[in-house]
Amino acid sequence: MTNNNLNRFVPARITRAGKDFDYCPLDGDIPLLQFINTHSKRGTLQAKDYLTSYREFLIWSHEIKLIDDETSDILELEAYCYEREAGGILNKAIIARGNFYLLIDHIMHDEPVPAAIINELNDANDEANRHIHYVMTPYGLREAWRSPQEELAFPLWIITKSALKFLTSAEVKYIKRCHCGHFYLDTTKNRNRRYCNPLTCGKIRRSKKYLERLRSRQFEDLAIRKFED
Ligand SMILES: [Zn+2]
Structure with a gap:
């Protein structure tokens, strides 16, 4: 692998939360796998969950560019004003992350996926879809979010739609798991990438x-x- 190729593994971090904040590693290549990797070393004694508050979820969403600066600022204020609701959204995000993990784990092990997981993902998708409408743009008819900036669940809807879009693509078979437990997407020509981050x-x-x-x-x-x- 050349140095140029390796440069993409040096994340351009947005450290708006300050130097002392416990930032989550951004390995995973795509939002879905980065989302799952926010619970690192899952199932081991060294397990660590980087999403233990809505604020952490928001900071992570902003860092991987699910939401822009303005949305992040507005949602931070909303979460401050509606702490309980924000906690509820975090719980939903944790459940969705667990379901995505189980789905991928079953697929990778060639095991049947329990219906309960699919049902819950369908529910999450339905909820996200309720906030999408169609708009006419100079490029034609497009899907757009309906006034999302004050919705605490907005980052969760984006990650849900992005994850399901990926999971229905042919690229699912390129998901691999590193020895550290992180998931990554091996899109190398010979499918011989061995680490989440070389x-x-x-x-x-x-x-x-x-x-x-x-x-x-x-x-x-x-x-x-x-x-x-
Ligand atoms: Zn790794």
Whole structure:
């Protein structure tokens, strides 16, 4: 992989929440997989959920450019004024994220997907669709969101529509899971990408392997020396 190709793994971070904020890694290549990866090392003792408040969900949505600066500012104020409602939206986002994870996990393991997961995704899709209408533009008839800026659930509707659009495409078969647990999309020509992020995970893995090789060589040297003694 050339340095140019690797540059895309250096995320252009938007750090509006300040230096001390615990920013979520942005690995995952597409919003759906980035969304699932906000619960990192799922099912292990090192599991960490980066979405534990509506504000964190909003900051993440803004960072991966689901929403623009203005919408982010308005929703932050809305969440401050309607704290309970914002908490409810976060719960819905967590449920949707779990369903997307289970769906992909079942697909990757070639297992039948439980009907309950599909039903819940259909409900989430129906809710998002209620806020879409058609408008005439210079380019023709287009779908558009209906006055979304004051809707706390707006980022969730966008991620839901984007995720379902991807999941109904042929690219689903290119989803892979890194040794760190993160999902990513392997669109390389030979489908031989091995890490969610070659600059972080790949580096760690390569240095671990290097250390293992070094240790085993030192062990062999020691054994030979002992034999020669
Ligand atoms: Zn990884």
